[in-house]
Amino acid sequence: MRKKGFKSTFNLKCRGAILLAAMLSMFDASSQEAKKTVKNAPVFSEFSYRGDDQIYNENPLHADEFYTPLLQGCYPDPSITRKGNDYYLVNSSFAFFPGVPIFHSNDLVNWKQLGHVLDRPSQLKVQDAGISAGIYAPDIKYNPNNDTFYMITTQFAGGIGNMVVKTKDPAKGWSDPIKLQFEGIDPSLFFDDNGKAYVVHNDAPPKGKALYEGHRVIKIWEYDVQNDRVVPGTDKIIVDGGVDISQKPIWIEGPHIYKKNGRYYLMCAEGGTGGWHSEVIFVSDKPTGPFIPANNNPILTQRYFPVNRANKVDWAGHADLVEGPGGKYYGVFLAIRPNETNRVTTGRGTFILPVDWTGEFPVFENGLIPLKTKLKSPAGVKNLTGQNGFFPNGNFTFTDNFAEKVLDYRWIGVRGPREDFISLTKNGLKINPYKQNIKAVAPTSTLFYRQQHNTFDATVTVKYVPQSEKDLAGIVCYQRETFNYVFGLTKKGNENYLVLARTEKGKTTIIGSEKIDIRKPVQLQVVAKGDNYQFNYSTDKQQFKNVGGTVSGDILSTDVAGGFTGSLIGLYATAENDITL
Template sequence: MAKYKSLLKRACVATALALSSLATQAQDTFVNPILPGFYPDPSITRVGSDYYLITSTFSYYPGVPIFHSTDLVNWKQIGNILNRPEQLDTEGLGVSRGIFAPTIEHHDGTFYMVTTLIDNGGNFVVTAKNPAGPWSDPVWLPEASGIDPSLFFDESGKAYIIYNSEAPDNKPQYDGHRTIRMQEFDYKNLKTVGEPKILVNGGVDISKKPVWIEGPHIYKHNGYYYLMAAEGGTSVNHSEVILRSEKVDGPYIPDENNPILTQRHLPNDRPNPVSATGHADLVQTQNGDWWAIFLATRPYDTEDHYNIGRETFLAPVTWKDGWPIINAGNDLVQYSYTRPNLPENKGSDFPLNGNFTYREDFEESELPMYWIMLRTPQSDWYSLSQPKGSLTLEVRPEELTGKGNPSFVARRQQHLKGSASTKMQFQPTAENEFAGIAAFQGEKNHYALGKTRSRGKQVVQLRKADNTVLAEAPLSKKEGKNPLQLRIAFDGSKYSFYYATKEGSWKLLQDNVDGTYLSTRKAGGFVGTTLGVFATSQGKPSTAKATFNWFDYAGNDAIYNSAPASIK
């Protein structure tokens, strides 16, 4: 019966997504972002009529989700590239360290992914014959010292690695002074060859002290080599610039119309702003059309507060006088464009964009691949079989405030407006035992709603990361024995927290809690809010367990009203 219910759920998902896709196609447009929520630093490659896209994951595990599409709009996650502990060691790293800006390329039957493991090894490459995996263990590239590496396979048969590195002679002229360097890459033996060469010093015009030239890519088109990179940092001054050369190793001459993508010149009070655009990658379709994927943010106020991180957007590219233009004819990046002239992609097993309601019932033998956790697990602390049809977490000493691997399993918050809820069985025996649902932005910025003991009695508590108790409600002895439902509702800068001791009978614990506390503007870093279930004994040993029967997520953003989907 459980297997039948799981198959039925998947069928309903596929049907609803297909209907949503048809509704969108009927309008001949698509809606941005194509991957909402914490999916930053996108990179893309095309193999025939198939497209593959990856994004950064920082200290979350598994690392680097990989998606497949045939239409550039609807994506299906087919795996996680770094899904074995031996591939990814993020122990002791802050949530915004770890994996920076991976890029993906395909050459002669092999897929290559290069990225940076910040603070624990530097740049490395992994390979696979099948993009869904398995992918190889990392091969480290210590001679390529920097971040944001990408690969370019030239028609000459040679390959190159291009990356952000330090200023010349490691003597920066100003804060944020970086270079783009290139080194020959032996792709058969996975190692660099020779000495690196500086292609860009500082940015397109060093006299203006440009900062953080990064995320480089090289393309060959109509006899020119094009070097594209981000400039200005990944916040509101983010931009994308382009240079070109007749030779792969330069000299590279900048486009006089740079930047070719930015929103930094626009007023903060514009309606429904798209901000921080940059870190782009280009792809040419089998029909000869060009498109750009890039990261952007959706702030919900004029102070640049956004909680859900940097998202993946799609926009058309046109060529004029030998230079690419992203979003030609518009200052504003659009929430909707005419769809690419490509065949419709098949539906995903779980929704990735649009408005949707989705229940995870934990009936399968493995967690679906969109679930993530903080850092690489060193032990088996969760179960999907004890009891079957639920997620059981061990109550362990690790906390959300630390830099270890706590008992925390989460999914991305993908909407400005929506909710997450769960049903839990948990019997705390001490005040240090605490389990429930959390909205997590970082070690110092998260809300935790759960069950614990206080003054000898079971209670529902809402806490901030510093353990400040924002609200508390007592549970009677009868209520304490029953399953507990917990719910987080969010709407831009406001979060509300609910609980229920009877099915669907929600009680408000605290409303209008400050959501800007979960914003990147206040928390810092490069990630977005994740919503998930946790269990901790706050530094002390425990043998307790918390069991979760289901986890619901619902999102309802106005931009997606053209493509609703309801999935149970």
């Protein structure tokens, strides 16, 4: 997966051992410092997130329907596998920690999050990674030949590169990474029914053979299951450029191989992750090719429709197929639902469509017309989303008073474990502040929740007494370290202030500030209506007062800030505040 503006090649060489050791030492020292009791650490409670998108208000569900996307917000690059009646789905997580959220379903409609595949520092080395580095395009596969699940991915951090982890039970944890010796990105495993295994992935053309910007190839290797490695010397290019190289197709990637009726099908994304994104299909009599493209490619895209169409869904692609209930095929894929100004603040979510594979090639049903909001449930499946622990979608409210012994899986950190800076107390969530702020390309003491709607409000209560101008605690709306809003309590002289600051391209501007009485807990709130954001506060839990007026959500949009992530809402504390009143 790639977006315009990112370099087309990546350096996967290890950093020098001395530099890496020094950075790991700094990271560990920061973590240990945060674990110490901090007298004035802020305590957060009564968090509430409420989505109110018009698309769902106008399209209520009937009893036999469910919404797509399945997973709203930044849950891109979905991959899916099946063992019996159990379906498992994973997503890219970049520099989020823990990494690679994993979901389970028995019917493809109702999903529960099991946790994360990469939930230990030994698996995830993203402490100095940019927000859109880290974990790219994970692929999950069940191998019936040895009753083992595999997750293969590219980790652009810690000198790891392409790697695989495995488990007998996805709900009970995964192995440490096994580094794989090949370049490129987006690896995927294929286990043939004869016991043989293969890895396919995106790579650069042979040196000196690139014909144009974005020219990539799909390569295959034999995979040694006993020793978890690619077999040296078995690599072969099976797709050069894309469906038709004379048309200069860009960024053939995200490959998956499937076997049906004795033939091998290679499905890939093509066209880049933006507006020309699509899904294409090839067929061969052997897993190593030659692969012949279907004559009706693409089989999924949203690129041919008016830019200003109603209820727009865009960027559809990077798909994976699975045989669903009753033998019916389904495909999961990423797409976006931008706001009214075509901003992409929610990032790329996980969508689903039924797939017609009654002919030679699979075709996404209604995948070549503007995508709809609702789908018919598989026969006999009841929609329980948002109930009994199943992940919600549509418009919903998520509340958390941090009264449980463990955090909800939807809370994440960036570049480092949450447990290094948080503690759950009888009064709520305590965040022990790091001595680095939200602009750092390092772990920050911020607990994040994904923005999942274009229209939403999020409110939290914070009890906090800053001791100096270096202290700040509050909420952030965060696209990356150089594009964010901070709305927090701090100090100037002997007075306590609430400040709103906007950071764009790394430059911070104060939008508004106000003296505030902090003898009682303060409610902080962000309200978004499309591209318009407001930051409010209350000291009496009844009336909210705005600070800074209405501000633009532009800096929270992927198309402005760049990268691959969606906007995050963070509960934030720092001992190195640089917002000077």
